[in-house]
Amino acid sequence: MGALRDTLDLRILDMLQHDALLTADALAQRLPLSASAIARRIRRLRDSGAITGDVAVLSEEIGPFLSAVVQVQMDRHALAAVEALRRRLGASPHVQLFLDVSGAFDLLLLVTVRDMAAFNEFADTMLGSDPVVRRYETSFVKRRRKFSLALPLDIDAG
Amino acid sequence: MGALRDTLDLRILDMLQHDALLTADALAQRLPLSASAIARRIRRLRDSGAITGDVAVLSEEIGPFLSAVVQVQMDRHALAAVEALRRRLGASPHVQLFLDVSGAFDLLLLVTVRDMAAFNEFADTMLGSDPVVRRYETSFVKRRRKFSLALPLDIDAG
DNA sequence: GTTGAAACTTAGTTTCC
DNA sequence: GGAAACTAAGTTTCAAC
Numbered sequence: 001m002g003a004l005r006d007t008l009d010l011r012i013l014d015m016l017q018h019d020a021l022l023t024a025d026a027l028a029q030r031l032p033l034s035a036s037a038i039a040r041r042i043r044r045l046r047d048s049g050a051i052t053g054d055v056a057v058l059s060e061e062i063g064p065f066l067s068a069v070v071q072v073q074m075d076r077h078a079l080a081a082v083e084a085l086r087r088r089l090g091a092s093p094h095v096q097l098f099l100d101v102s103g104a105f106d107l108l109l110l111v112t113v114r115d116m117a118a119f120n121e122f123a124d125t126m127l128g129s130d131p132v133v134r135r136y137e138t139s140f141v142k143r144r145r146k147f148s149l150a151l152p153l154d155i156d157a158g
Numbered sequence: 159m160g161a162l163r164d165t166l167d168l169r170i171l172d173m174l175q176h177d178a179l180l181t182a183d184a185l186a187q188r189l190p191l192s193a194s195a196i197a198r199r200i201r202r203l204r205d206s207g208a209i210t211g212d213v214a215v216l217s218e219e220i221g222p223f224l225s226a227v228v229q230v231q232m233d234r235h236a237l238a239a240v241e242a243l244r245r246r247l248g249a250s251p252h253v254q255l256f257l258d259v260s261g262a263f264d265l266l267l268l269v270t271v272r273d274m275a276a277f278n279e280f281a282d283t284m285l286g287s288d289p290v291v292r293r294y295e296t297s298f299v300k301r302r303r304k305f306s307l308a309l310p311l312d313i314d315a316g
Numbered sequence: 317g318t319t320g321a322a323a324c325t326t327a328g329t330t331t332c333c
Numbered sequence: 334g335g336a337a338a339c340t341a342a343g344t345t346t347c348a349a350c
Contacts, residue, residue, distance in 0.1 A: 004220060016214035020178060023342060034320045039343060051214045056174035058309050059210050062162060065309060069259055069266055090304050093311075097255070097268075098304035101227055103297040108227055110255075112310055139261040146248050146256035149307060151216050151223060152270060181327060192335050197328060 003048030008033060010153050012041055013050065017150045020054045060144065066119055067096075067112045067141035071105035072127065073134045081132045094122055105137070161206030166191060168311050170199055171208065175308045178212045218302065224277055225254075225270045225299035229263035230285065231292045239290045252280055263295070 004010060011031060015022055024039035031038065045051045074082060089095050089109065097110035113119045127133045162168060169189060173180055182197040189196065203209045232240060247253050247267065255268035271277045285291045 013214070013216055013220070017216050018213065020212040020214040025342075035342095036321075036344085037319055040318085043344080049217050050220055052217050053215045054178040054212060055176065055215060055307060056171070056178040056209045057211045057213060057307055058171055058175055059207050060309070062171070062208050062309070062311075067257075069257065086303065093308065095304060096306050096308065098302075099225075099227065099299050100301040100303065101297040101299055103295075105297070108297065114310075114312065137261075139259040139263070139266065141257050141259055143258040145244065145258065146253060147307060148254050149213060149215055149305060150251065150254065151218070151220070152251040152272075153220075154272065183327075193327090194329085194336070195334050198334085201329080 003045060003050045007155060009041060009045065009050075010155050012038060013045065014150075014153045014155065016042070016051065055149075064114070065112050066115055067110060067144065068119060069139045069141065070107075070109040070111055070123070070127070070136050071101075071139075072107040072109065072136040073104070074106045074132050075134050078132065081130075085130055085132050088126060092122075092126065094118075110141075161203060161208045165313055167199060167203065167208075168313050170196060171203065172308075172311045172313065174200070174209065213307075222272070223270050224273055225268060225302065226277060227297045227299065228267040228269055228281070228285070228294055229259075229297075230265040230267065230294040231262065232264045232290050233292050236290065239288075243288055243290050246284060250280075250284065252276075268299075 004013075008031060012027060015027060015030070024035040024042065027038045028035040033041075042051075074085075076082070089098055089107075094111050094113050095109055096112050097108070099108045100106065101108045111119065111122060113122055123136075123138070127136050162171075166189060170185060173185060173188070182193040182200065185191075185196045186193040191199075200209075232243075234240070244256075247256055247265075252269050252271050253267055254270050255266070257266045258264065259266045269277065269280060271280055281294075281296070285294050
């Protein structure tokens with residue numbers, strides 16, 4: 001997927017990962033390239049997979065929501081059972097972030113639910129009842145200060 | 159911001175937070191509503207702030223990248239210094255996730271950089287040299303299994 | 317092979333009912 | 334809210350480099 005040809009592609013990606021509604025016309029005012037060339041590049045970046053998709057970001061105020069960071073330590077015995085747990089976690093709409101991490105814990109989750117009752121329900125059914133889960137620790141999110149998918153693009157280094 | 163009027167708004171939001179490029183026409187095929195009514199609702203949801211923005215999601219393969227979860231314990235003495243640290247962290251393009259959390263640590267960060275050298279540079283300049291930071295613990299991300307901004311919308315409950 | 321301008325097509329917006 | 338007219342943005346074509 002070597003679809004990034006030059007620093008202009010990087011600059012286009014960087015602007016779109018902050019605002020995907022920018023038109024090719026608007027981008028053309030900030031880049032030394034015509035709108036039609038920019039539109040072509042955006043299409044190529046999408047088709048090549050450099051842009052995997054576009055998502056609408058919703059306000060937390062449509063909530064209320066309760067979020068928690070859950071660190072999970074697993075037993076490694078049954079590989080199939082581990083895979084099953086992973087599938088369930090990845091498929092849950094309540095799991096926003098799901099990472100394999102190094103250190104004392106194996107998994108780190110960001111779980112978002114409606115309220116504490118829903119969190120307990122989640123923890124009990126997804127984690128507490130699973131024999132693969134040795135233990136887990138929960139930190140509740142007091143405030144979400146930044147939550148961005150934007151990757152840091154070193155524009156110079158292109 | 160009571161812009162959500164019914165379950166149709168929720169269903170529109172849920173589809174757009176997974177694919178913001180869906181056209182009103184495409185949504186109309188899945189919802190009992192005409193394309194023009196859907197387009198009107200989408201505009202209203204954007205204007206009211208229920209949709210705060212739209213972002214392009216980039217492939218990790220444009221990297222390579224190194225990500226780490228950093229948990230930070232702070233000294234609470236100098237409030238102004240705490241605020242300054244928060245501003246710097248929030249403004250950094252390397253900080254994708256920045257949460258205030260309950261428990262033994264105060265802050266949880268997801269930091270994404272180019273490589274280990276860049277991570278050390280980040281940790282030294284942003285955390286190691288800051289008197290507000292009492293200590294921090296780093297877990298490196300071995301695998302990113304899910305990273306989504308999508309909020310769980312209970313469609314029924316509208 | 318990529319650019320920029322113009323023709324063309326598609327999607328969003330506005331008007332009217 | 335729905336349908337049609339209108340406007341704006343994306344796509345394709347084509348000549349030039």
